[in-house]
Amino acid sequence: MEKRRSLLSAPSHLEYGHLPTFQDDGIDLLELLSAIWQRKMHILLATTLGSVIALAIAFWLPNVYTSTVMLAPSSDQQGGGLSALASQFGGLASLAGVSLGSTAIDTTAIAIQIGQSRQFAVRFVRDHHLEVPLMAATRMNKKTGKLEIDSDIYNTAEKKWVRKVSEGESVEPTDWELFKVISKIITIEQDKKTGFITVTVDFLSPTIAKQWADWFVDDLNAYMKVRDQIDAKRNINYLKLQLEKTSVTDMQTIFYQLIEEQTKTLMLSEANPEYVFKTLDPAVIAEEKTKPKRALIAVLGTVLGGMLGVLTALIRHAICRRRIAGT
Incomplete structure (x- = not known):
């Protein structure tokens, strides 16, 4: 009986004002956008580099x-x-x-x-x-x-x-x-x-x-x-x-x-x-090339470069955030 009373009189964590706290592990979209904006120059550099590489490949490929x-x-x-x-x-x-x-x-x-x-x-x-x-x-x-x-x-x-x-x-x-x-x-x-x-x-x-x-x-x-x-x-x-x-x-x-x-x-x-x-x-002598599609290669290179830049920026942001949380 006494044991039951002690259990009933014990403070409950479900009482108002004593709710347990949980760490929010959700994705903060504003934070991600802020991280991308802070590293916009790196993203721009990666995009430019991807575009240059794609153009170089496109003009290096022979006409078919x-x-x-x-x-x-x-x-x-x-x-x-x-x-x-x-x-x-x-x-x-x-x-x-x-x-x-x-x-x-x-x-x-x-x-x-x-x-x-x-x-x-x-x-x-x-x-x-x-x-x-x-x-x-x-x-x-x-x-x-x-x-x-x-x-x-x-x-x-x-x-x-x-x-x-x-x-x-x-x-x-x-x-x-x-x-x-x-x-x-x-x-x-x-x-x-x-x-x-x-x-x-x-x-x-x-x-x-x-x-x-x-x-x-x-x-x-x-x-x-x-x-x-x-x-x-x-x-x-x-x-x-x-x-x-x-x-x-x-x-x-x-x-x-x-x-x-x-x-x-x-x-x-x-x-x-x-x-x-x-x-x-019958077959005729073609007046225009069929391949390569240089414009398409340049666009794909630019897009891939931009995506790589954004991914790198997010990875660096996550690493920095872990270091701050660890300290």
């Missing part, structure tokens, strides 16, 4: 020009007699060991995949001797229009690669290195809605970009043409052998029709240079 070719699947690949035979006699042809193929969409898709492949890209670079401009060019001389070659990578006088590489690596660019670079410069894509194909080339020289775009389309058409010619000749030889072995009239008729269509494929491929892709909008 874009050349684009708009293509459509060639009318010779739009089905025709071979597709009709594929639907009518495809099963028998498969039994005979002959592939008739399918539609133009398949041919176009195959051509696009080949254009994106490492084998075709490296072959394109090697056939046109693009290794030096691809790997050693730094920028285009605006007065002469010629590419400037980095002498630390390639010696133009001796026509020799002199770049520094790790022990065991090749001084001359490997196929894998060429593919990594060319795949970033030349792209081929198809619009899923329209079916049109776009070949885009980004390079230091507008003239060279246009030339490479033309070469790429020509080489891809030529590659697909040779590929189909080889397949057609092989199919014709095989069908002739099967024709000699069979005495069934219906099978002979089918074989004659298959041989006829394969022969048409050979004739069309030899007569049409735009075998797979027909040019709708």
